[in-house]
Amino acid sequence: MFVLILLSTKSWKGAVVLDKEYSFEQKRVTHVLAQIKNILQKTRQEYRKAQAERSSVEKNYVQNAKINTFEVDDQMETNAEVQQQKQLVSKNIETEQILKRQLAVLGELQKSPYFGRIDILEDGEKEQETLYIGTASLTDQNNNFLIYDWRAPISSIYYNGTLGAVTYTSPQGKQQVDLLKKRQFTIKDGQIKNMFDTNETVGDALLQEMLGQAGDEYMKNIVATIQQEQNDIIRDTRHDLLIVQGVAGSGKTSAILQRIAFLLYHNRTALNADQIVLFSPNRLFSHYISEVLPSLGERNMRQVTLAEFFAQRFEGLEVETLFDHFEKQHATHAWQATDTQKETIHFMQKVKAYLLNLPSQNLCFTDLMLADEVVFTKEEIAQVYASLPNALPVALRFADTKNILIKQLKHKILAQRNADWVLRRINELDDEHYHSLLGDYQRSRFEQLKSEEDYLGYQIVLKKYQPIYDALYNDYFIDIYRQYTDFLEQALPQARTAFTELLEFHKIALADCAPLLYLRDLLTGTGQNRNIQYLFIDEMQDYSAAQLFYLKYTFANAKLTLLGDSEQALFRKMQSPSELMETLKHTLSPKNARLIELNKSYRATKQITAFMKALLPDGERIQAFTRPGKLPELVIAPDSTATLTELRRKSAQLLQKYETVAIITRNLQEAQQLHFKLGSAQPHTLISAKDRQLPQGLVLLPVYLAKGLEFDAVIIPDVSQKQYSSESTRGILYTICSRAMHELILLSTETPTDFIRQVPASLFSIERQVKLH
Numbered sequence: 186m187f188v189l190i191l192l193s194t195k196s197w198k199g200a201v202v203l204d205k206e207y208s209f210e211q212k213r214v215t216h217v218l219a220q221i222k223n224i225l226q227k228t229r230q231e232y233r234k235a236q237a238e239r240s241s242v243e244k245n246y247v248q249n250a251k252i253n254t255f256e257v258d259d260q261m262e263t264n265a266e267v268q269q270q271k272q273l274v275s276k277n278i279e280t281e282q283i284l285k286r287q288l289a290v291l292g293e294l295q296k297s298p299y300f301g302r303i304d305i306l307e308d309g310e311k312e313q314e315t316l317y318i319g320t321a322s323l324t325d326q327n328n329n330f331l332i333y334d335w336r337a338p339i340s341s342i343y344y345n346g347t348l349g350a351v352t353y354t355s356p357q358g359k360q361q362v363d364l365l366k367k368r369q370f371t372i373k374d375g376q377i378k379n380m381f382d383t384n385e386t387v388g389d390a391l392l393q394e395m396l397g398q399a400g401d402e403y404m405k406n407i408v409a410t411i412q413q414e415q416n417d418i419i420r421d422t423r424h425d426l427l428i429v430q431g432v433a434g435s436g437k438t439s440a441i442l443q444r445i446a447f448l449l450y451h452n453r454t455a456l457n458a459d460q461i462v463l464f465s466p467n468r469l470f471s472h473y474i475s476e477v478l479p480s481l482g483e484r485n486m487r488q489v490t491l492a493e494f495f496a497q498r499f500e501g502l503e504v505e506t507l508f509d510h511f512e513k514q515h516a517t518h519a520w521q522a523t524d525t526q527k528e529t530i531h532f533m534q535k536v537k538a539y540l541l542n543l544p545s546q547n548l549c550f551t552d553l554m555l556a557d558e559v560v561f562t563k564e565e566i567a568q569v570y571a572s573l574p575n576a577l578p579v580a581l582r583f584a585d586t587k588n589i590l591i592k593q594l595k596h597k598i599l600a601q602r603n604a605d606w607v608l609r610r611i612n613e614l615d616d617e618h619y620h621s622l623l624g625d626y627q628r629s630r631f632e633q634l635k636s637e638e639d640y641l642g643y644q645i646v647l648k649k650y651q652p653i654y655d656a657l658y659n660d661y662f663i664d665i666y667r668q669y670t671d672f673l674e675q676a677l678p679q680a681r682t683a684f685t686e687l688l689e690f691h692k693i694a695l696a697d698c699a700p701l702l703y704l705r706d707l708l709t710g711t712g713q714n715r716n717i718q719y720l721f722i723d724e725m726q727d728y729s730a731a732q733l734f735y736l737k738y739t740f741a742n743a744k745l746t747l748l749g750d751s752e753q754a755l756f757r758k759m760q761s762p763s764e765l766m767e768t769l770k771h772t773l774s775p776k777n778a779r780l781i782e783l784n785k786s787y788r789a790t791k792q793i794t795a796f797m798k799a800l801l802p803d804g805e806r807i808q809a810f811t812r813p814g815k816l817p818e819l820v821i822a823p824d825s826t827a828t829l830t831e832l833r834r835k836s837a838q839l840l841q842k843y844e845t846v847a848i849i850t851r852n853l854q855e856a857q858q859l860h861f862k863l864g865s866a867q868p869h870t871l872i873s874a875k876d877r878q879l880p881q882g883l884v885l886l887p888v889y890l891a892k893g894l895e896f897d898a899v900i901i902p903d904v905s906q907k908q909y910s911s912e913s914t915r916g917i918l919y920t921i922c923s924r925a926m927h928e929l930i931l932l933s934t935e936t937p938t939d940f941i942r943q944v945p946a947s948l949f950s951i952e953r954q955v956k957l958h
């Protein structure tokens with residue numbers, strides 16, 4: 186139940202009182218904005234001062250660094266001075282960054298200083314307190330809070346409490362208060378546009394307004410209207426494994442982003458944005474969400490797609506992407522049985538078991554050569570490895586081998602520094618090269634000519650053998666691809682040939698990436714990044730269990746949050762979230778794990794959500810948010826030419842009303858064909874996996890590139906039975922429908938798919954009537 190405060194009904198007696206409330210609140214808004222303006226001015230001045238100071242310190246630093254360092258004493262003195270200057274520069278940069286962030290925060294507050302107010306009576310107190318809640322905290326010169334940050338412990342009352350007794354967790358433990366009033370505002374350009382008193386957790390009226398807006402290039406933050414169940418995810422600090430199964434449009438992505446903002450706020454000293462990684466479904470998505478954290482005054486976390494992550498690790502190979510795999514699967518209608526096996530955690534465990542029992546003669550070492558010389562033969566390397574105790578774990582044995590080889594290389598270099606070819610080379614050096622080889626070691630450092638010659642000789646030989654050093658350092662003395670082939674031979678012999686054949690073309694299948702990297706990392710003891718503290722994986726249904734396992738292995742210290750929707754599993758059949766939880770609990774052994782379900786869908790109108798629900802056999806659990814709109818429209822055309830005409834007509838109509846209209850196809854081939862057919866008569870943009878940004882207007886894209894995105898209106902170009910007949914296409918159809926916010930148009934050439942024919946007729950309109958039932 187919420188009470189709407191009428192702002193302008195003078196004839197109603199009660200409204201006069203309410204008008205007073207309005208004018209009180211408006212006065213406060215004006216007052217707070219004036220304060221913000223003052224603070225902004227001061228902060229701008231400080232920022233300019235910090236900038237000037239930094240540039241003067243930097244200039245000084247450059248001059249000092251240039252000072253002649255010929256004499257050793259001078260050199261030491263200069264070093265100390267340069268170090269001091271360096272520290273000063275970094276301190277200045279830090280101050281400047283803090284001020285820059287403050288400016289951004291104040292800029293956001295100026296747009297809308299707050300969105301909520303709570304009146305509370307604390308336990309044992311006589312006087313009630315009034316708190317205003319916004320995107321950041323702000324105090325006046327007497328340190329009174331003008332605004333409380335939405336992430337402050339006390340602000341959780343706003344999101345979780347209905348009027349009456351409420352508890353919240355403060356640093357001192359659980360606190361009880363009496364919540365007397367909860368008020369919501371929409372403030373724009375210094376004016377209160379809307380004001381509600383509500384007894385709900387966060388009232389529907391404001392949410393209606395937010396969700397009814399047109400979509401744009403960027404996702405918005407949802408701090409003003411976070412729902413209770415989303416708040417649970419955002420403020421969870423107890424669990425190191427959090428799995429969120431949320432229906433399409435339930436706010437999973439929104440929750441992740443607000444959660445990151447929350448975590449950054451509560452761990453200011455121990456956590457920074459670079460220690461958080463988000464795996465996102467595609468590049469468009471990365472761009473789409475890139476404004477949410479800055480709008481909350483925070484820096485963006487690191488973002489990467491799975492394809493980018495693997496591509497970086499397999500330099501020189503063409504790594505199959507999930508999208509390639511999806512297209513291939515469509516073309517062949519088959520999912521390689523061996524892929525399915527490679528995608529299990531069991532397979533990853535087989536990798537580990539293989540290494541545990543790997544006899545030393547089975548290690549696939551490789552020769553390390555320069556153009557004219559084999560520096561270490563694979564037999565020599567194998568001998569070093571074999572000479573180490575069998576009982577050593579494989580990674581340690583490998584590391585010891587590497588260290589021994591590096592030592593041997595150093596000996597080789599030392600032994601050669603006085604070789605004839607080296608002395609000849611020294612004699613041939615011109616002045617410039619001579620001095621550059623000496624580097625920091627000035628002539629005066631060497632008391633005898635011989636020492637100088639030794640040093641120069643060492644440098645010359647070192648340069649020659651640098652590639653070998655690099656190869657040792659980067660573990661290139663093992664042929665990891667042959668090693669993996671050996672593993673396949675034992676674990677999955679039927680997959681061996683396909684792997685080696687692809688490798689000949691410098692390609693690797695997606696299903697091999699995680700097990701191969703795991704093999705490499707376990708063998709070489711590398712590959713882990715222990716600096717990352719939080720790992721978020723959106724669209725978890727697109728990851729195999731083996732990939733999830735590997736990512737957690739890579740980011741070993743990170744707390745893991747997985748979010749997804751099993752109904753939107755386009756690429757493979759997903760384990761149910763509870764099964765996944767059980768599997769991960771057993772294999773990752775988290776301290777505290779939690780599975781949360783979000784069943785309320787916010788993105789679409791009530792009508793679109795009802796239609797989407799009906800497409801699924803178990804769609805009943807999905808709850809629609811009550812935002813009214815048009816029924817989804819099914820347009821049935823007698824042939825493909827008529828369908829194309831309808832597509833053009835509908836696109837043009839929708840473009841008149843909306844900014845973002847998408848035609849979403851099952852796959853790339855279909856999108857390309859349509860792109861060709863639509864031609865230039867209907868301006869549109871065909872989106873590819875390389876695109877980072879969605880243009881305005883009409884876009885045409887395959888379903889997997891639309892993942893995580895949303896559009897004002899969506900058109901599905903052909904929902905005929907021919908296109909959507911197999912059970913695996915049901916998820917595709919559902920996912921496409923779920924991208925629409927306000928309107929959904931389904932075109933069908935002749936008979937529509939059974940999935941639609943089974944939907945109750947009251948849930949959609951048909952433009953050209955045919956007998957459906």
Ligand SMILES: Nc1ncnc2c1ncn2[C@@H]1O[C@H](COP(=O)(O)OP(=O)(O)OP(=O)(O)O)[C@@H](O)[C@H]1O
Binds near residue numbers: 787
């Ligand atoms: N509490 C909220 N207040 C306002 N808007 C919300 C809220 N929760 C979700 N939304 C809006 O609903 C839409 C869907 O949210 P989001 O993309 O986070 O959902 P999702 O679960 O990740 O969706 P999907 O899995 O379908 O990609 C977005 O426009 C988001 O802004």
